[in-house]
Amino acid sequence: MLDLILVVIAGLIVVGLLQKVIRHIRIVLLLGFLAWLAYDYRAKFFWSAGILILVLMAFGWYNERKVLKEIDQKARSLDASGFSSIFSKQSTESKEKIVSSFLQSSLSTDRLRLIEHVFIDDFFDYAKKQGSQDPYVFERSLFDNYANRVWRKRELMNFSLAWISSNSSKIYPEWHVSTENPIDQKSGGRVELIRLSKSQSVFDNVSFDLDDQ
Numbered sequence: 467m468l469d470l471i472l473v474v475i476a477g478l479i480v481v482g483l484l485q486k487v488i489r490h491i492r493i494v495l496l497l498g499f500l501a502w503l504a505y506d507y508r509a510k511f512f513w514s515a516g517i518l519i520l521v522l523m524a525f526g527w528y529n530e531r532k533v534l535k536e537i538d539q540k541a542r543s544l545d546a547s548g549f550s551s552i553f554s555k556q557s558t559e560s561k562e563k564i565v566s567s568f569l570q571s572s573l574s575t576d577r578l579r580l581i582e583h584v585f586i587d588d589f590f591d592y593a594k595k596q597g598s599q600d601p602y603v604f605e606r607s608l609f610d611n612y613a614n615r616v617w618r619k620r621e622l623m624n625f626s627l628a629w630i631s632s633n634s635s636k637i638y639p640e641w642h643v644s645t646e647n648p649i650d651q652k653s654g655g656r657v658e659l660i661r662l663s664k665s666q667s668v669f670d671n672v673s674f675d676l677d678d679q
Contacts, residue, residue: 550587601663
């Protein structure tokens, strides 16, 4: 019984440290491996588990440094598409670190244009992950929380939904960003939604009352 408790505690510690590095299936395999160590190597369990944790932490650190290096190379070459491609695959926490690292260097005109391009790309990537097809509709509060965490930096205070609406057409001319304020049938109050559509229609920027149907 004590062995099982130790396995659970050690497993939770590992999951907490490495939740951004390993995914669900790897967590299951790791916990299974720790259980096997506890069963067959009781005396050496903590020693073996400690080494395993250090190895995985080192792997996580190496992977993070590798991503930052790749991002830096894309930034130096002003490769916005390459930057965005790597950026879109990262977790919210990793994105926050990448933006902070990018801003540690002086923000020249070219670098500002680069990060503006990445910001717009990130908005479109975020929007498309909220739905399966055009138009993409999602709550503004959710995006604001995400953007405030990743992008709300002193050097980028103008980065906002209004800024995206005004500048996204430079990169995605076929897409249109608008907002809606329908009534939420559950709460009875209005909820602000962001709508990303591929072709602008006369209904854009119009508020809809869903309970009028």
